[in-house]
Amino acid sequence: MKSQDDVPSKKSNFITDQIDADIQSGRFNGRVQTRFPPEPNGYLHVGHAKAICLNHSIAKDYSGLFNLRYDDTNPVTENSEFVTGMREDIQWLLEEDLESTPLHTSEYFDQLYAWAEELIMDGKAYVDSQDGETISEQRGGFQEPGVNSPYRDRSIEENLGLFRDMRSGKFSDGECVLRAKISMSHDNMNMRDPIMYRIRHENHFRTGGEWCIYPTYDWAHGQSDAIEKVTHSLCSLEFDSHRELYDWFLDQLGIEGADRPYQTEFARLNFTHTVLSKRLLKHLIEEKIVDGWDDPRMPTLRGFRKRGYPATAIRSFCEHIGVARTNGTHEIELLESFVRNDLNQSAERRMAVLNPLRVTITNWPEGHVEMRTAVNNPEDDSAGNREIPFSGSLFIERDDFMENPEPKYYRLSPGREVRLRYGYFITCNDVVKDEEGNPIEILCTYDPETSGGKAPDGRKIKATIHWVSAEHAIDGSVALYERLFSTEHPGDETGEPLDDVNLESKSILEGTKLEPSIGDLPPGSIVQFERLGYFHLDEEAPLLFHKTVGLRDEWANIVKRRKNA
Ligand code: ATP
Ligand code: MG
Secondary structure, three states, X not given: OOOOOOOOOOOOOHHHHHHHHHHHXXXXXXXXXXXXXXXXXXXXEHHHHHHHHHHHHHHHHOOOEEEEEEOOOOOOOOOHHHHHHHHHHHHHHHOOOOOOOOEEHHXXXXXXXXXXXXXXXXXXXXXXXXXXXXXXXXXXXXOEOOOOOOOOOOOHHHHHHHHHHHHHOOOOOOOOEEEEOOOOOOOOHHHOOOEEEEEOOOOEOOOEOOOXXXXXXXXXXXXXXHHHOOOEEEEEHHHHHHHHHHHHHHHHHOOOHHHOOEEEEEOOOOEOOOOOOHHHHXXXXXXXXXXXXXXXXXXXXXXXXXXXXXXXXHHHHHHHHOOOOOOOOEOHHHHHHHHHHHHHHHOEEEOEEOOEEEEEEOOOOOOOOEEEEEEOOOOOHHHOEEEEEEOOEEEEEHHHEOOOOOOOOOOEOOOOEEEEOOOOEEEEEEEEEOOOOOEEEXXXXXXXXXXXXXXXXXXXXXXXXXXXXXXXXXXXXXXXEOOOEOOOOOOOOOOOHHHHEOOOOEXXXXXXXXXXXXXXOOOOOEEEEOOOEEEEEOOOOOOEEEEEEOOOOHHHHHHHHHHHO
16 A cells, blocks of 8 residues: 555656657657546546546646547447536636547547548458457457457458448348458457447437447547547556557558557556445446435545535545556545645534433523634634524533543533533533433532633643533534445455445435534535534535535544554
8 A cells, every 4th residue: 555655756756757858859849648538427426526626737837728528439338417517626626727628539529530541451451250259259358369260361352341240230230340450369358359339220329320339448448549639648558559550551551650549557546435336336326325326425526525625635535646657545534634734724614413401500690692703723813713502502512521530530520610612611510311311401609710712720621512502502413434345445345346435435414503604604614623523515505514524634643553563
């Protein structure tokens, strides 16, 4: 596992070194152009965020171009909802509008088709009339050569005729494919006559019924980069064995020099307690384990956003981890620490009581209400102050009272004095219980001399607790989340990540008592509930707060443990 310290910083890394060298040598005449090429078959996750931030920041740093290109080559799984959603998510992440209009691989279908005919005419591609299963059986394996298709030596005329028939709809799905003619005994499996076109009688969300053959990713990807004049194609590591094939295609098409994109691979982002694959994420939705792509437990950008993760925190995290050449897994606590640090600076503080227990101050003047001044954000003076009503009837957190306190429990208990944040010192004198013996009301007295948070005689108080005034409090609810996967590496034991899913990872608490100023927060606000953590006010549901992160810096503990190990 990677620690915070052993990853290179983004400012200079093997990718920027390559770009610097290319600028020096004039390879692309000084141009830098990158892209982010998602397949619109789901919503974006935090792994994609890494690729987006990397490509976008490189273009920016080198005053180059960054494009969003939808790799929309599979009409069965893709749709325009995902296209729109991905763009929204990218703009949210980058906090800027994309300068260039998004591009689509489907815009290049004509060109790709023409190039495929060119390959056929050069004797470099053929129509194979075998079914998919046979073709994959014939691929062979590691150190085991594949088997030539009986259709491999069809004449150019026959291939051209058949390919045109494929295009015009003469065949049904799966009846034949177009394959590159490279070598069935090549060491690199990707070079064993890979499939370039499949027949799919499906409506495409952009091209409608115009096509019934669709290019494979392998055939479309490098050529799309070339068409767009991408200079640096940055891919995740799993594409490194495809590079040879991409180069082969470019060679056959005579795409050379400054027109030829250069591919560099970087490590995929992985997190503990997390799966990052659209397929698996989709499965969580289909199985109703989560509520949708934007469920706050999901590692999608939508989920993070609903949870309250600031885009700046995600970008800072991506910059911090930089790029690496070997795959590794980051602790999710590291990302959370970026979120916490960000919110510590920006989020206003409020008081809220999640599990209320009533406190009555017996020596408080009947009916009296006093406005207390509270600091909105100790990290930001410009956030100012607010007034909170204090009265003789309050709510405190249930677990801030213990009738028979354990050792080291310094909060409220019979005979014990605590400080109320922005309030007074109170001492517990009595407990009212229900029939089952559970405390339902605590009777206290307050010390009017402690208005400034200190006692004039200098007596020390070990605990400060938060509160809200009972008659002024407004009711809300909070959604609390635990890890969606209980194990660090989901599926490590059984091979099936979903086996490790935590079905109890969400709970909703109703009847939360909120200080009155919370009623004025605009939807989407993120606040710190003092002593409890950061919470995001839902955009739609009134007074529903999603817990973003707690206050404890778990990442610091991991670092400490590692140092001591
Ligand atoms: P998924 O399996 O989640 O669908 P993918 O790679 O198939 O991921 P694409 O939509 O094809 O999804 O990905 C678009 C780009 O995002 C690719 O260039 C890919 O390299 C990059 N990418 C995807 N996942 C990660 C990740 N975990 N870390 C870094 N980059 C990623
Ligand atoms: Mg994919």
